[in-house]
Amino acid sequence: EVQLLESGGDLVQPGGSLRLSCAASGFTFNNYAMNWVRQAPGKGLEWVTAISGSDETTYYADSVKGRFTISRDESKSTLSLQMNSLRAEDTAVYYCAREGATTTGLDCWGQGTLVTVSS
Amino acid sequence: SYVLTQPPSVSVAPGQTARITCGGNNIGSKSVHWYQQKPGQAPVLVVHDDSDRPSGIPERFSGSNSGNTATLTISRVEAGDEADYYCHVWDSNSHHYVFGIGTKVTVL
Numbered sequence: 308e309v310q311l312l313e314s315g316g317d318l319v320q321p322g323g324s325l326r327l328s329c330a331a332s333g334f335t336f337n338n339y340a341m342n343w344v345r346q347a348p349g350k351g352l353e354w355v356t357a358i359s360g361s362d363e364t365t366y367y368a369d370s371v372k373g374r375f376t377i378s379r380d381e382s383k384s385t386l387s388l389q390m391n392s393l394r395a396e397d398t399a400v401y402y403c404a405r406e407g408a409t410t411t412g413l414d415c416w417g418q419g420t421l422v423t424v425s426s
Numbered sequence: 427s428y429v430l431t432q433p434p435s436v437s438v439a440p441g442q443t444a445r446i447t448c449g450g451n452n453i454g455s456k457s458v459h460w461y462q463q464k465p466g467q468a469p470v471l472v473v474h475d476d477s478d479r480p481s482g483i484p485e486r487f488s489g490s491n492s493g494n495t496a497t498l499t500i501s502r503v504e505a506g507d508e509a510d511y512y513c514h515v516w517d518s519n520s521h522h523y524v525f526g527i528g529t530k531v532t533v534l
Contacts, residue, residue, distance in 0.1 A: 342523070344469075352461070352469065352512050354523040366521050369427070402468055411516045411523075412459035412474030419468055 309333040309415050311403045316420030323393050323424070329386040329403030329417055336360075336384035340406040342413060343377060343388050345399035345422075355401070356388065371397075393424045428517040430526035437532045444500040446529045448513030451494060458496040459514040460489060462507075463528075469512065473498060500531070508533045 315327040329341070343355040356377040357366045365377055376389040386403055400421050404413040431449040438444040448458060458476050461469035471480050473489035476496065486501045500507055513526040 344525075351510075351528040352463075352514075352525040354514075354525060357523065366523075368522060407471075407474065407480075410459070410474045410478075411457060412471050412480075412514070413461070413469070414471050414474070414480060416468040416470070 309405075311405065311415060311417035313401065313403050313417040313420040316401065316422045318423045318425065319393055320426050321394060321424055324389070324391045325393065325422060327388040327390070327401055327403075327420060327422070329388075331384045331386065331403075331405070334405075336379075337381045339408065340411075341377075341379060341386045342404045342406065343386075344402045344404055344413070344416075345397075346402070346419075347396075347399040350399075353399070357406075358386070390422070393422075395424050398422060398424045427520050427522060428515070428524050430513055430515065430524055432511075432513060432526040432529045434527070435530045435532065437534055438500075438503045439534045440503055440505060442503055444503050444507070444531055446498040446500075446511050446513075446531065448496040448498070448526050449494055450496075450515065453494055453496050453515065454492045456491075456515045456517070458489065458491050460487075460498045461512045461514065462509045463512065464509045472511075503531075503533055505533050507531060 312330045342357040374392045400419040403417040405415040407414040460473040463469040476491040477489040
């Protein structure tokens with residue numbers, strides 16, 4: 308069974324840092340591009356960042372560029388998101404999501420992990 | 427940056443057809459994906475690449491895309507279809523993915 312399991316969400320002060328992880332199982336991790344998508348409380352989905360499966364090319368939303376870093380560890384089938392200089396507006400549930408093998412559609416999502424930025 | 431426009435809400439009676447639009451500049455040239463999200467749950471892909479359905483998604487869900495509008499159609503609507511629906515594209519100009527604001531479908 309294809310599964311994505313996020314962890315690392317927490318309460319952090321503005322200006323602080325946090326690292327999220329997403330453990331993948333049930334598929335060949337390095338064959339797939341991966342994304343982080345977030346959802347602020349009561350709001351819609353916002354794409355955050357993506358990393359390709361082949362050459363690990365990365366893409367970032369303007370709102371997080373320069374503060375967030377996406378990476379992947381193929382040996383552990385794990386996706387990570389390093390978040391620095393956190394702001395109140397980064398408060399959201401963060402989802403890890405897999406792109407399909409032949410589509411840019413996100414065909415598998417984790418259950419999400421909550422990040423709260425507050426003093 | 428590329429903008430996707432969705433109506434905030436759509437209401438439909440059971441058994442009828444719901445149509446959710448997603449507007450964007452020349453969106454017909456892009457591949458559009460649609461997600462269903464129920465309260466407290468992660469999104470689920472219901473249509474990808476304009477009109478393809480992932481396995482397990484009922485045939486009642488269909489999609490189309492042309493010109494400046496993509497449409498998700500839900501036929502023979504059921505109470506269980508009540509959810510938020512989001513459109514999603516890859517913008518090759520900005521190298522960004524973009525989501526629409528979401529449409530809340532209410533089954534009357």
